[in-house]
Amino acid sequence: MLKRSLYLLGALAVLAGVYGFYSRLFIGERDVNYGSYVTWGLWVAMYLFFAGVATGAYMLATLDYLFDVPLFKGTGKYALWGALVTMPAALITIGFDLGHMERIWKVYLQPNFLSLLAQMVWGYTLFLAATLVSLWLAVRGRRDWAMKAAMSVGLFLAVFLSGGVGALLGINANRAYWHVGLLPAQFPVFSLASGTALMLILIGWIGRADDPRRPQQLAVLAIMSVVLALVKVYFLWADFSQSLYSGLPDNVRAVNLVLFGPYGWAFWGLQIVLGTAVPIVVLLQPKLARDGFWAGLMGVLILIGFGVARANIVFPALAIPELEGLVTAFSGPHLNIEYAPSLMEWSVVAGVVGLATLAYLLGTDRLPFFAVKTEVTK
Amino acid sequence: MPPTPPKAPIDRRGFLKATGAAAAFLAALAADPEKTLQAIPTAEPLQAGEVPGDGPNADVLIRMQGDVRRALKKAPADRRWVMVIDLRKCVGCHACTIACVAENKLPPGVVYRPVLEEELGTYPTVTRRFMPRPCMQCDNPPCTPVCPVNATYKNEEGVTVVDYDQCIGCRACLTACPYGARTSDFGYTYTEGTPVADGLIVGQAAADDYERAANYEYGRAWDRHEHGSPIGNARKCHFCLHRVKNGMLPECVTTCIGRATLFGDANDPEGVVAQFIHQPNVIRLKEELGTEPRVYYIV
8 A cells, every 4th residue: 555655656756756857858947946156956955965875875875785784684675676776867867957958968078087076987887886886786685895896986986975975065164154174074974964864764664564574674763763863953053053153244144044034944844843852752752663554654754854954955055156246246147046946947856756666666576686585584 | 657667778788798799609700610620639540551659659559559560570478468457446437348259259148257246335435346357367277177178268379268179168167266257158149038029120030140140259250040159158258369369459358438447468568468467456356365466456
């Protein structure tokens, strides 16, 4: 029943995405609300989000295939498939954000390796290759040195790319809100937390209900989620309190925008209450934490919180004009400092989420790899 | 019937008026009409290929054109193009902004040189400050190293340029610029959505064709049809390199009604700009970032 609902939701999301995909591919970027001042919008935030989920899922797969943790035996394939599905989702959203996406080949053939963006494109390509190799080895049942080597490379890339996402923002010294040394260091933790939340969903909702190890797996993932949520809150506190205490105007304005701006409700309501506090409370209840439905639901809430958190990292820093009077000096389309994603942007995100959901479900249902393993588990 | 008031005798004012009018009438009759029209002297028209007179007393625009032509004789790496903006002279007319839009055929949403306005103080001690903001052409530009495909770089003259054919439109350079000096071209035209009616001198279709006709930034034609570059690209001020290499000043400099914007080679000690950039009342924006802008403001 739950799976059917997920199929239905995935299909509806894909339908909702048709408009956005059509508009972006055949008309262009005319219907987006980001622009020349708020240069990166919802799609970049979702790219950070999906990339975090993908690299985090890969980190979780190492519990099975690299570190041989007995409790998580059999979960690695779900995590790897999750990484393989969500990384393309990240690349679609960031690809759509390019003014000339047809020129992406130039990053491969004419790259500027001093650019973090170029490094990330190459890194994601290697990561996808590592994920494919790991999955291929897993399909063949290999747990030898080849698998360990592939997973080691993949784990290194997952950590490096997670940090790189933070650095992509942090290197902009002109954006006080981003330019803190801690930012790249935070992102691998965010990725791990996102991956853990994904695994709560995958094991809680899609994994086999009759697997005797499932309650214990969920219990451990729940504890991980709680700890990581607390670390996340600590990072937030460190960032915001430092910014407000130092009083650097641009930084204070950005933090105030997050806390008390027009989308303050998203921070307090979705990111803090729904995405952090509620999961902590629920997952600390052993009975609920071991229950597949509740664990999965908390995984969804945590991911929603992370989605909002990514937006709250990207938008506010860009909503502070570089120079006083710049915004009012010249008016025109996409010369706005106030940003709210357009319907077309939301449509694309809905479509990407739908595609990723359907791809994951179809993979676990149709790929013989999952069926064979299921029987073995049985 | 009331008695009629006695007629007043002519007074002194009336006498002067009448005499003045008579004198003017007689002078007009005596004057040569052709000479009256030529009362304001004009310069002799230039012959083809002739350059207006140079020299210390010449108009600053003429002097700067001479500076540019002198600089062009040097090797590109020996030139150091800089812009000096005298904020004391800027009246906030925005002519430079519009001239730049016209010169580079900038579409809606793309601007290279906005004029920032700031109100300082409170009534009655209040004033307005106008600050044109072209690209700073930084010596250490934060926008170039972030480009994943080397589409934006400092050319051999030290001007930061964009290769529209190479740019993938990621807007990393827009994000990195501390001056907000880059804008993205989303492919608009000013005429879209305007009424279409027969009988207009220039109908929407013709105007739209004009807007989509190629511009000549960087010395080559950029055709906007079919979503071609520079649509989808990052765009920025380039000191009108296409004009400069032909011995002309950037359009914003030529257009400034107050001669508030100066341009030239800072390495030329005889040049106009060299006289200003070392003055104590000169500032550069956000110096603390170490970007070393090539735009100097006189305050």
